Each structure stands twice: as structure tokens, then as C-alpha cells.
Amino acid sequence: MRRQTISKGYLSISLTSIALSACASTPPVELYSPLIGQKVFKIASAEVANQYPQYTDTVNGIWKYFDQNTWTVGFFPTTLYALNTRAKLCPSLAGGHDWLSLGRQWATGEIPFEVVNGLQHDVGFASFPFQEELVVNPNNKTAITAINNFATDLAKRYNAVVGCTRSWDSADPTDFQVIIDNMMNLEILYASTALTGNNTLRQIAISHADKTIANHIRADGSSFHVVEYNSTTGAVIRRRTSQGYADNSTWSRGQSWGIYGFATMYQNSKLPRYLDTSRRMANYFLNAVPSTGIVPWDFNAPTSPPRPADSSAANIAATGLLLLSRLEGSLSPPNVTGAKFWSDAAIKLLSDNTKLAWRPAWQSLLANGTVNKPAGNSLTGIVYGDYYFIKAGNDLLSMGLTSCP
Numbered sequence: 189m190r191r192q193t194i195s196k197g198y199l200s201i202s203l204t205s206i207a208l209s210a211c212a213s214t215p216p217v218e219l220y221s222p223l224i225g226q227k228v229f230k231i232a233s234a235e236v237a238n239q240y241p242q243y244t245d246t247v248n249g250i251w252k253y254f255d256q257n258t259w260t261v262g263f264f265p266t267t268l269y270a271l272n273t274r275a276k277l278c279p280s281l282a283g284g285h286d287w288l289s290l291g292r293q294w295a296t297g298e299i300p301f302e303v304v305n306g307l308q309h310d311v312g313f314a315s316f317p318f319q320e321e322l323v324v325n326p327n328n329k330t331a332i333t334a335i336n337n338f339a340t341d342l343a344k345r346y347n348a349v350v351g352c353t354r355s356w357d358s359a360d361p362t363d364f365q366v367i368i369d370n371m372m373n374l375e376i377l378y379a380s381t382a383l384t385g386n387n388t389l390r391q392i393a394i395s396h397a398d399k400t401i402a403n404h405i406r407a408d409g410s411s412f413h414v415v416e417y418n419s420t421t422g423a424v425i426r427r428r429t430s431q432g433y434a435d436n437s438t439w440s441r442g443q444s445w446g447i448y449g450f451a452t453m454y455q456n457s458k459l460p461r462y463l464d465t466s467r468r469m470a471n472y473f474l475n476a477v478p479s480t481g482i483v484p485w486d487f488n489a490p491t492s493p494p495r496p497a498d499s500s501a502a503n504i505a506a507t508g509l510l511l512l513s514r515l516e517g518s519l520s521p522p523n524v525t526g527a528k529f530w531s532d533a534a535i536k537l538l539s540d541n542t543k544l545a546w547r548p549a550w551q552s553l554l555a556n557g558t559v560n561k562p563a564g565n566s567l568t569g570i571v572y573g574d575y576y577f578i579k580a581g582n583d584l585l586s587m588g589l590t591s592c593p
């Protein structure tokens with residue numbers, strides 16, 4: 189990938205040729221298609237007790253369902269909250285549905301799982317609907333309790349010698365595994381600190397993020413999927429992959445969780461090292477996307493035979509880039525060039541990957557998701573891919589980068 193440096197006033201920005209060649213200002217029309225509300229409503233109104241969609245089959249795009257004790261439990265309820273937000277942004281897209289009631293109804297099934305540690309570190313993802321609920325109704329006691337309980341669950345997984353929260357449990361308790369995805373779950377700690385004033389939670393988030401910078405992120409801004417620490421000495425034992433192509437490769441979804449997670453850490457802490465890390469990870473991501481614009485499941489996977497895409501990684505990265513764009517705009521003075529650079533890149537990612545993955549005939553909005561390639565699970569729709577697609581569409585509207593159809 190050709191790179192060039194442009195100096196513009198006080199800015200010196202390294203830009204990818206992808207973004208430069210993009211006339212990226214027009215988001216794909218599919219982001220605001222009425223099909224979105226129609227498809228999601230069909231699934232939402234056919235609620236099956238305690239069952240939540242996670243990914244589809246590869247032929248007809250029919251959802252497969254999982255119980256509440258699954259890391260993806262929160263994404264469908266939070267999709268319904270996102271459509272409530274959308275209905276406010278563009279009343280013409282509400283489709284006549286009460287998305288808020290549906291979101292609340294679907295979130296309710298998660299409540300018994302607040303104090304079950306089966307979700308392990310993924311309590312942050314599970315808490316999204318409750319965080320959305322507090323935006324609508326800051327006094328909702330059920331949502332406040334859920335957030336505090338989930339945060340306490342995550343804090344229990346913190347080890348002060350390692351300086352991280354444990355991601356996955358392992359048979360040998362001294363084998364302490366941390367995955368890059370875990371950056372997304374730190375937000376719950378800030379949310380709970382904001383509700384309770386308990387600063388220990390915030391300090392845990394900072395420690396975890398700092399260790400992740402030190403041990404997961406490579407000098408070029410790429411990332412390892414898994415770092416294993418020794419829980420008694422704190423030493424790094426191993427750096428490896430679980431869902432990526434190789435131990436030293438960069439799994440694209442992990443990279444996208446990192447972009448987004450560090451941007452969120454900066455938003456919450458205002459510590460410049462997190463903004464810097466999110467930018468470095470974002471630059472790596474954009475430079476690693478091939479000229480087709482399609483995000484592969486792993487940036488280092490062989491290209492022959494053709495490697496499957498991961499449309500979810502594209503949508504998570506795009507939504508993370510839009511947050512990065514807002515954060516550049518919030519600097520004093522606002523980094524206008526940086527803000528535009530990231531939002532243009534986000535729109536280009538959305539355009540290129542939507543063109544590949546949009547599937548009107550499937551239950552999911554998109555296809556071409558990779559859940560877990562080493563486990564043989566790719567070419568599906570994915571609930572979090574669809575969620576971040578809708579969220580990106582909402583963010584573009586609220587940032588004034590597009591308008592309602």
C-alpha cells in the first residue's frame with residue numbers, strides 16, 4: 189500500500205492512498221433502507237423465550253439462536269434500541285414500530301445473567317442495552333443495577349499482578365488469557381464509576397488498557413489476538429491467535445475492536461496515549477485493506493484460494509473510525525483534517541463492504557461475516573455485524589455527514 193505524508197498547516201498526517209482516492213462523502217443507500225426495520229421487526233416480534241440470534245446459515249441466511257449465557261446476547265436488544273434512536277433521527281424510518289418497547293422486552297431476558305459469570309469478560313457487550321436504556325431513562329433502576337452488577341463481575345476478573353482483567357478462563361488458573369476484544373468491555377467499568385463514584389473500576393480499566401498497549405499492540409500498530417500471562421508472576425508467557433490465521437498475524441476483527449476500544453478509552457479518560465493507540469491501530473487497518481476495499485477475515489491470511497471477508501470487522505472498524513473522527517473534532521483546537529480523514533475512511537469502508545455483503549433475501553442485513561474461520565464458521569450474517577452497520581448509519585446522521593432519505 190502506497191503511503192504519503194501531507195503537511196497542512198500544523199498538521200502532518202500520514203494518509204493512505206485508499207482514503208485519498210475515495211470520493212467518499214456519500215454513504216451507501218442501503219444504510220437507510222426500509223428493509224432494515226422490516227427484517228429486524230420480523231425477528232423481534234417472533235420472540236422465542238431466552239433465545240437470541242447470533243449468526244446465520246451460509247445458504248439462506250436464517251438466524252441461529254443461542255441462550256442468554258452467550259457473549260453475543262446483548263447485540264439484538266441493543267439493535268432494537270439503535271432503531272429507536274434511528275426513529276428519532278429520521279421519523280420516516282420508524283416503520284410504525286415501538287422500538288423502545290421491543291428493546292426493553294428483549295433486554296429483560298438478560299437480567300438473570302447479571303451475576304452469572306458464564307459471560308466471563310463479555311459483560312461489557314452484554315450491558316449495551318442497559319447503557320442505551322440509561323440514555324433514554326437515566327433513572328431506570330433495573331438498568332442501573334445491571335450495569336453495576338456486570339461491572340462488578342468484570343472487576344472480579346482483575347488480577348493486580350498481571351494488571352488486566354482475565355478474558356477467558358483456562359484449566360490452569362495460572363495461565364491468564366487476555367484477548368484484544370476485551371478492550372471493548374472496559375467501558376462498563378467507566379459506566380459504573382459514573383453511577384457509583386467507585387474509582388477502583390476506572391483504575392482497573394486504565395491498567396488493562398496500558399498493559400494491552402504494552403503487550404498486544406505491535407510497533408506498526410497491528411495486534412496479537414491473545415496474550416497469555418502468568419497470573420502469579422505477571423510475565424507474558426505467550427502471544428498467539430485463537431480466531432486469526434497465525435500467532436503473529438493480525439485478525440481483522442481484533443484490530444477493529446482495538447481501534448474502537450482505545451477510542452472509547454480516550455473518550456472516557458482523555459489520556460492522549462489512548463487516542464494515539466487508536467490512531468495507530470486505525471492507520472494499520474486502513475493500510476492493510478487491499479485495493480478492493482474488502483476487509484479480509486485476517487490481514488495476513490493467504491490470498492489464494494480467495495480468503496473470506498469479514499463484513500463485521502468492516503462495520504466495527506467504520507463505527508470506531510467515526511468515533512475517532514468525533515474525538516479529533518473535540519480536541520482544542522479541533523483537528524478538522526483528522527476528523528475528516530477518519531470519517532471519509534469510514535464511509536469508504538461502509539460503501540465497499542456493503543456492496544459485497546448486502547443481502548435483501550436473508551434474515552440478516554449482511555452476509556460475508558466470519559465468526560471463526562479456524563473453526564470453519566464463515567460466510568454468514570452476524571448479529572454484531574448488523575448492529576454496527578445500523579450504529580454507523582445512526583452516527584453518520586447525528587454527525588451531520590448525511591441526511592435522512
Ligand SMILES: *[C@@H]1O[C@H](CO)[C@@H](O)[C@H](O)[C@H]1NC(C)=O
Pocket residue numbers: 291292293295296317318321325328329330331
Ligand atoms: C428499565 O429497563 C429494563 C431493561 O432494559 C426494562 O426491562 C424495563 O422495562 C425498563 N423500565 C421502565 C420503567 O422503563
Ligand SMILES: *[C@@H]1O[C@H](CO)[C@@H](O)[C@H](O)[C@H]1NC(C)=O
Pocket residue numbers: 339340343344386387388389
Ligand atoms: C469498588 O469496586 C471494587 C471492585 O468491584 C470493590 O472491590 C470495592 O469494594 C468497591 N468499593 C466500594 C467503596 O464500594
Ligand SMILES: *[C@@H]1O[C@H](CO)[C@@H](O)[C@H](O)[C@H]1NC(C)=O
Pocket residue numbers: 360362363364418419420421425
Ligand atoms: C507461573 O509461574 C509459576 C511460578 O513460577 C509456575 O509454577 C507456573 O507453572 C507458571 N504457570 C504457567 C502457566 O506458566
Ligand SMILES: *[C@@H]1O[C@H](CO)[C@@H](O)[C@H](O)[C@H]1NC(C)=O
Pocket residue numbers: 434436437438488
Ligand atoms: C509470521 O511468522 C512466519 C514464520 O516465522 C513468517 O513467515 C511470517 O512472515 C510472519 N508474518 C508476519 C505478519 O509477521
Ligand SMILES: *[C@@H]1O[C@H](CO)[C@@H](O)[C@H](O)[C@H]1NC(C)=O
Pocket residue numbers: 482495496497498544555556567
Ligand atoms: C461473499 O459471500 C458470498 C456468498 O454469500 C460468497 O460467494 C463470496 O465468495 C463471499 N466473498 C468474500 C470475499 O468473502
Ligand SMILES: *[C@@H]1O[C@H](CO)[C@@H](O)[C@H](O)[C@H]1NC(C)=O
Pocket residue numbers: 198199200201202467516519523525526527529
Ligand atoms: C489530527 O489527526 C491526524 C489523524 O489522526 C493526526 O495524524 C494528527 O496528528 C492530528 N493533529 C493534531 C494536531 O492532533
